[in-house]
Amino acid sequence: MKNILKAAVAAIALAAAGSAAQAADLKACFIYVGPVGDFGWSYQHDQGRLAMEKHFAGKVETAYLESVPEGADAERAIERFAREGCGIIFTTSFGYMNPTLKVAAKYPDVKFEHATGYKTAANVATYNSKFHEGRYILGQIAAKMSTKGTAGYIGSFPIPEVVSGINSFLLGAQSVNPDFKVKIVWVNSWFDPAKEADAAKALIDQGADIISQHTDSTAPLQVAAERGVLGFGQASDMIAFAPKSQLTSIIDEWGPYYIERVQAALDGTWESKQTWHGLKEGHVVMAPYTNMPDDVAALAKETEAKIIAGWEPFTGPITKQDGTEAAADGVRLDDGAILGMNWYIKGIDDKLPQ
């Protein structure tokens, strides 16, 4: 009996191994923090995965795990993929950083790509995008379109990426209207449609007539649409959820990066590096400018072209909230200062949670 069982197990294992080996040259695996149906962060990563899979037309097999909590479970999920023959593993949330490094140390032959982190190893690369470039354009549009001069901003967590997004948004708005105001609500979650919707309602009640969000669900934009105010999509083009309210959206385009890195892995030219691209490289893309007059769309396009040509939104003069100088006139903040930003610029009516 025991032997029969053993034989059966072996047969199934062999069959599984055989089919995997024949199917593809490389297996690329993805770990998502949210459900693939969030229409935001994880959805866009999955769109990138699908684009990559299509590009390689059968040469690359893919697999993913969704809604993997950032805790002890993450390490198991990553190690499972490493054990199951994945040649390259993309871990797409900040909280996976240390688990990714731990597993990477155990599997030196597997390549790891961690999104939004800062620690690397010989077989761990990192990647992220310059979303703050898009936020500057959103700020300009907001200042042009708002009649009350106040935008509502829904923040997830006060980490540097979100803080630099808020600052860039207000810098853009101030370039149009120096007295523009931003009201901020922190929801302490990346994906919580109910809480995000409540935050949007509260902000509109407080006089905001433009809603911007740094959370992943479509809820804030849908609230904006219900209440007849304008807003911006997040991570993906959310125009279908608010056809009369979405002005534009910052789209995370991961497909080109995934294709490039998987190609490198196939060619044997993959090496660990830190990638941080933006509008210029097509990793950040602006959705069509809708629901706005032509002159506003023209301004947005002009700024977009300027950034693509190499201009950085965080170019002085920039004054911090406490009045000290962050960058003198014409001086551009370096990457490290933007990636580790933990201060507000002058004009933000909120205290940064410390």
Place this chain on the structure above:
Amino acid sequence: MRIVLIKRSEHSRLMTGLSPVIAVMLTMLSAALLFAVAGHDAGLALYKFFIEPMTDLWSLQELLVKAVPLVLIACGLSVCYLSNNWNIGAEGQFVIGALAGSVLPVLFPAFDNGLTLPLMLLFGAAGGALYALVPALLKNRFNTNEILVSLMLVYVANLTLDYLVRGPWRDPAGFNFPETALFSASAMLPTVGDGRLSISLYIAIAIAILLSLLLARTLKGFEIRVLGESPRAGSFAGFSQKRMTVFAFMVSGGLAGLAGIMEVAGSLGQLQPTISPGYGFTAIIVAFLGRLNPLAIVVAGFVLALSYIGGESVQASMGISDKIASVVQGMLLFFVLACDTLILYRIKLQFGQTAKGGHAHV
């Protein structure tokens, strides 16, 4: 026509023992149906879900890593529930335990010697116990509802953790990202085997055995049961219900806190904004699946861990949605409760208007 449950005058001992097994079987059967309906190979999916995780050493170790906190928390909860104290806030006690235990490695990294780990475990258990004391004392003094108070304190605990890792306890070399510095080697639990499994396994098993002896063989165990089943009889025997509330909450809070610090010092190695994927709530299912018996809870914890690991396994290898794993867990609980109900009651179809005789529970 109405469906009525009528209490059986006596219930079968055989069926009482068999019912969890039947429930697991029914769950597997419905899971197979679910896989087939979703268009997957049901046999292969069942194998990958329920059997494969137990066939190699790595996933067996991962199963135990997942089961240990569930078992520890559920053991503590069994004392609470047996004595008729409804602690729903083990999740919060888990988090506070992790925080209290992490005080040493985070705030006093220079205190790094053989005493670090034992003290961390002690602080963790004490933190969880003190946190559980809040709903107990409020219940005793003001007659508040302990279900609500303990549940609400979960949010307080989670937000405290969130505040600390984003603010005062943040890793100074971590570019403002929300996590503490990694713990040093002497603040980590020694591992067992070649994976992530730590000696928390032995601690959990030892505690389950001790608790089952306490419940079955000692006066305290008798006191717990009597006060749970008949508080009036208990008070005639001279047992104090208030003291029992304090005792039960502190035991379950202490074990949840211990589980919390062992999770941090075992597999995480640092504090993060979230450290528990809902262990404190899942443990409630484990406690009832194990019929509030510490030894059976060990088995129940293993079964529930299997449902997580199995769910992940079919998702990774066959692309079956992670929602299926949640559905399977839900069905497991449903069938356990249904089997138990049918042992205590029989179903009667009733025609006409009024019911005569028997106690009808609809």
